Amino acid sequence: MANVLHLASNGCYGVMLHGGTELEDAEIKKMLQTYGKVHEIQRGGPNCFVYFKEYEEARGCIDALASDPKFQARPAKPRETKEKSDVRETRPMRRDPSRKLRSKSEIRKEDFDRITFNTERTKIEKERHLTFAPDCIDVYRRTENRKSTTTDTGDRLNKSQRFSNSRTSKEFQRNSDNGPPHLIHCMDLWMDFILREFGIRNAVEVILGNLPLLSNMQKIYALTSTFVDVINVVMVERGHNYSPYAKVFVTSHDDANILKQRLHHHILGGKRIFVQFAENLIM
Missing domain, CATH: 3.30.70.330 (RRM (RNA recognition motif) domain)
Known part of the structure; x- marks a missing residue:
């Protein structure tokens, strides 16, 4: 070694x-x-x-x-930084004590707002890039007379709301005769909308586990995007005593295999990363 x-x-x-x-x-x-x-x-x-x-x-x-x-x-031997040990000692003091008392719906709403901001920012940056590269593939199906970025962002959010309301209404009508409607997770609705708007039908979810405690969405996005094109990154924290993990969405299985080949069992911040495909973890 x-x-x-x-x-x-x-x-x-x-x-x-x-x-x-x-x-x-x-x-x-x-x-x-x-x-x-x-x-x-x-x-x-x-x-x-x-x-x-x-x-x-x-x-x-x-x-x-x-x-x-x-x-x-x-x-060079990677090692944990002193900053990490300091943060580990003070983190319980900074942690919001009321988080445990909040309902799951409030926590899901925070996750929904965070992924909304990240997705819209990524999409706007790609649209600006496409403005200066008209020969590349238009994954957003732009029209010839495209509206301004601010107006287009507002329209997409309105479409998301109408799409969510329409789907909820259909689910209610379909199950009204058999009892109360099934609950629909807002994250499932939002991911369906993202994949439909991006024109991506076969997005692949890759799980990066055993990450350092100081890992965040920006660091994981910067690390993974050096190897492949990344659609989105979602961080999942499991408490201050457990290592977080990240969900990385890529466009194809080839990109997913590249991520696993380059990052599986590599050392990051003193931690050995484990990379798996989400579809293999579903039993």
């Missing part, structure tokens, strides 16, 4: 050099450019940590400098 390369929290592979602290960053980059592009350089005591984007570049640097007595290159 000493020579195993791990994926750091910045999405790169780290190489530790026992020496070279007297060299400037520019000199180190110039010396290591034969192995690949250096993404970041960090210094800690007598050691120097160099990060490469590609696995092959980091491995080539280690193989070439491992026997060099001046550098003795080794894979």
Whole structure:
């Protein structure tokens, strides 16, 4: 395990050099450019940590400098930061004590508002990108005379409300003769609306488990989007004593396999990530 390369929290592979602290960053980059592009350089005591984007570049640097007595290159060992231990001690004090007393419907409404904001922001950014790239595939089925972004966002929210009301009404009519209607989870309605508006029929849900306690939606989105196109990320917290996990939605099984190949059993913030497909977890 000493020579195993791990994926750091910045999405790169780290190489530790026992020496070279007297060299400037520019000199180190110039010396290591034969192995690949250096993404970041960090210094800690007598050691120097160099990060490469590609696995092959980091491995080539280690193989070439491992026997060099001046550098003795080794894979950088990921570890938990001190910030995490501090937060773990103070987190119970910052946690809202009234959260346990709130109903499940209020908590679901907070999750609904959070995914609404993230989805609308992602969609607006993609529409701006499509404005400058007219030759790419239009996954939103835009019309020739598209309205402004603000008006279009309001229309989509109105469509979501009408779609939810219409579906609830149909469910009530269909079950009125057999008793009270079945309850419909608002998250199911919203995900159906997202997939229909995005023009995606076969979205694949990937579960990232055993994440560090400081993980959030932005960090997981930045990490996964370096490998594939991500539709959305939903964080699920299970309490301050348990590691959270994330639901990552991608467009195809190929992208899901890439995520599992690149992230399964990789170390992130001192935690070994486990990647599974949601469809395999449903019994």
